[in-house]
């Protein structure tokens with residue numbers, strides 16, 4: 001028989017009081033009880049505050065100490081033993097062992113209990129037992145409170161650490177977003193789609209937290225994916241416009257678009273360049289959308305510096321995707337508008353040129369004789385008015401020479417109107433070759449009459465022109481069986497040379513030229529007369 005008495009109480013108190021922590025307390029407790037009985041086995045059980053559940057805090061055997069905080073569930077046999085002991089509250093022999101339960105109260109509440117199991121019966125002094133319980137309760141409560149505090153402090157430290165990390169990460173994200181904003185401003189100023197894509201890759205790999213980036217454009221109408229700009233393994237921007245593939249043949253593009261994934265990040269992944277594996281690290285792909293229509297995607301990784309993936313990368317890359325999508329949409333709209341404007345400008349220029357041509361032609365037609373294609377009377381009147389003014393201002397000579405086909409009525413009567421027209425055309429053609437001096441003009445005046453306007457020509461030159469005209473028509477040798485003048489068609493010419501003395505008096509010139517023509521006709525035709 002062993003005794004739990006005051007002496008043991010004192011011994012236990014001396015052993016457990018100086019202990020600094022729960023483990024040392026339990027160890028000292030176990031050692032004290034082993035002096036009581038060599039095979040003693042102590043368990044400290046704690047009662048749940050809110051329920052009647054019990055859990056094990058410490059399992060103290062002479063050769064083994066096991067303290068578990070947070071506490072662990074009781075196994076079935078211990079649970080049954082505890083219930084028995086709680087009900088009987090005495091030192092009982094069960095399963096060949098004597099068990100003693102020491103309830104531990106604190107602040108009027110049952111905190112837990114100490115269960116001592118030995119092979120020998122223990123004689124218990126009731127006062128010593130309650131004193132021991134008091135001693136153990138105080139020490140255990142103090143250690144538990146201390147442990148709880150330490151646990152809270154550790155939690156607090158951990159939260160503080162996480163907070164610092166979070167603040168750092170937020171600061172990093174903020175800096176990156178600031179840079180992204182600056183890049184976005186630069187992209188607004190790009191002068192073309194090509195320039196915008198090059199700037200995007202260049203600026204992003206130099207200022208954002210990743211090493212390489214490539215942008216691909218998608219065309220859902222053609223089903224094609226095209227490269228734009230990317231980064232080589234040394235970090236230089238490269239032109240990748242040569243790259244073109246069907247979207248459905250590109251595994252990543254296909255799955256991203258099918259599943260409408262906006263961003264995918266892979267850690268410890270193989271990294272590629274020109275379809276060859278060049279290293280490992282993290283890589284990310286961001287798809288670009290115009291509403292529901294996929295318009296491109298971006299690939300980026302950390303191949304060169306191996307910069308680790310940060311907690312803000314996901315947020316940063318998402319925003320990069322949104323920014324790039326907006327720029328692509330806006331740039332496409334601008335380009336479409338430019339193309340539309342160009343096509344409109346082109347069409348307007350084409351129409352204007354057609355209109356100008358038509359006007360020119362109209363102008364020409366309105367000043368051209370439709371049968372002979374030499375200038376008509378309207379043209380002659382305009383040019384005569386002009387030349388009259390000029391001759392008046394500079395006091396230079398001006399000549400009018402009227403040419404009339406001889407016996408043309410008979411010609412028409414004999415050969416018919418159609419041949420008459422043909423004759424007129426041939427005569428006009430021949431006359432138009434006679435005088436090629438600058439300013440000289442041959443016009444059809446009406447019927448079978450033609451007029452030479454000869455600015456700067458004196459009478460002598462007018463006579464020369466008239467004779468050359470006569471000769472030119474004779475040379476045509478157009479048969480005229482009914483002409484009493486010659487067997488061929490002939491003409492007569494009457495001219496007048498003057499230096500104008502007053503404005504708008506050109507009509508007089510015509511009257512005088514007509515008089516001269518009359519003279520030529522009266523003198524037998526086939527001749528010229530210049531006044």
Ligand SMILES: Nc1nc2c(ncn2[C@@H]2O[C@H](COP(=O)(O)OP(=O)(O)OP(=O)(O)O)[C@@H](O)[C@H]2O)c(=O)[nH]1
Nearest residue numbers: 404405406407408409410412417418420421447448
């Ligand atoms: N075939 C044809 N004949 C025309 C055209 N314009 C006028 N004529 C004819 O030209 C003829 C002119 O006749 P006239 O004024 O009598 O003159 P002419 O017969 O040449 O007599 P002279 O001038 O005195 O030699 C008329 O018979 C008109 O019908 C035309 O465009 N085509």
